[in-house]
Amino acid sequence: MAKASSSRQAITANRLRDGAVVYLAVDGNWSENLAQAATAPDGDALKKLFDRAAQSARQNLIVDPVAIAVDDVDQTAPVSFREKIRLRGPSVRPDLARI
């Protein structure tokens, strides 16, 4: 299987009050939907996103923000297996799937 190519990243974190998986959205809010996430190539634009995430952490909205690679073709799909599971929910409980 061809590996997904990725040149863009999104910022993900867990929401402080309930731990839910969230993504930094284009409007600056945090969304549970990766499709709404802002993405940027490595560099200044990504650093800006990360600064915004750090500010949200200081405002006690989220914890542990990190940048994750997203698929170039389908930007609603993370590249790493771990992030796919975070996005969808446990693979062994499809009944609890988020998407």
Place this chain on the structure above:
Amino acid sequence: MYAYDTYDQTFVDQRAAEFRTQVARRLSGELTEEQFRPLRLLNGLYLQLHAYMLRVAIPYGTLSSRQLQALADIADKYDRGYGHFTTRQNIQFNWIKLEEAPDILADLAVVEMHAIQTSGNVIRNVTADHFAGVILGEADDPRITCEIIRQWSTLHPEFSFLPRKFKIAVTGSLVDRAAIRFHDIGIRIRKAADASLVHDIYIGGGMGRTPFVAPLVKANLSKAGLLSYLEAVLRVYNRYGRRDNIYKARIKILVDALGVDEFARQVEAEWMHTKLEGADLPEAEEQRIRAFFAGPAYETGLPATPIETPDLRETGFADWCKTSVFPHRVPGYAVVTISLKPIGGIPGDATSQQMRAIADLAEAYSRHEIRVTHEQNLVLPYVRQIDLPVLWRKLACEKLATANVGLVSDIIACPGLDYCSLANARSIPIAQRISERFAELQQQHDIGPLKIKISGCINACGHHHAGHIGILGVDRKGEEFYQIMLGGTGDETAAIGELVGPGFSSNTVVDAVETIVKTFLDLRQPGEVFLNAVRRLGLAPFKERLYARS
């Protein structure tokens, strides 16, 4: 069972109230995440892949019906209707909201439960043989020692910031069901020649990155000197344990570095001091704690076997008796293990409905008591033989009568990458697929005792080093890969499994397990069990078959 006194209850209530204020301060921003993290971990609250996870302590794996009911209520009210029993005899809830965690601790406190000592660099919840107090040939009920250690260790000011976490397991039997030699301290209680109780103390065992089988450091320790001796061990560890390197911080590394003799000498020297400091328990206090574990008043004159009816002969009752029913020390009674490993199921998971059903069954047939095993099953310790058929039928209604305890589909699996933020690979789907591959019960009985244990990373929560077949998930260039070890065991012949060769992809690992089992079936001698065959044959024939095709 141990019952809280006012001191215990006040402590747990206060702790829940204190956590409520800490959470409020975190949510308001008064505490940063950095400041708050150690406080939440002190109360068993982790942040995992999908949400917060709360690990609730089940001291030495003993639960009352009322407590299990309360856990079912928590699963429904605050989680998603299920919980996961762990290899440390605890339960984890996977979908906890931080803002609700204080309410859960308050609910737990009502039933004399908490989440203390389930995380952090402290003496963790002490584990025990799950057949404690009911199995034949036991020198003493290990839970008495566990409870004494719990009271001594909880909030012990000297041992609240150890170099790393510290795990103690206790058994009172020669047959080791508690894997004592894979713990920081393993305690075996024995009867000495003069019939007094003595302890053999094994120190420096563990799994993880550097597995060790604990050596015997002190034999024949008298009951009266136990706490001062443990205090001396912890003090030496606290003083010399490596705090500079997380991978070298466990006591096993210290024991290995010093050598057993030198480590033992240092502990003996320290013991001279701790003995004088009054750590040991007065006899009267020991007797007070012992009284809680006297067990129920047993009926006498009960039939020694269940009454066989024609419908029982037709169905799977006999198979279930073969694997799930164990001899009780009192005639007319049985110890029943409830498999939490349905074919294709998630090892150790129980729904709230199943928890309530088991709590009800324990109330009706097991004097309100349940045990949690480190193999992620549950036990009813006081079942009358004559009640076995009805109990079996009721368990079957809840899909809790799988007759596979100790067999190839009774697999230990950690949460792995489906839940755990430290994981490299998934464990649960591998367990599910293996159990489906060997679903046919007659085949499982033919294969005989076989323990498969799976971890999703080197931390080894799934005890892969101690599996007859151990499976370790690794990340190879972003793909899940699985290493296989053979010949490990956590029993009284404790051994670390040996790596069989290069790893397998998630697509091929189940085939590899099947190849190993087939090789065993082809080469075994009459009556030989898997572990003994691996010991006799070595890895060579398994390697040959596994890698011949590649």
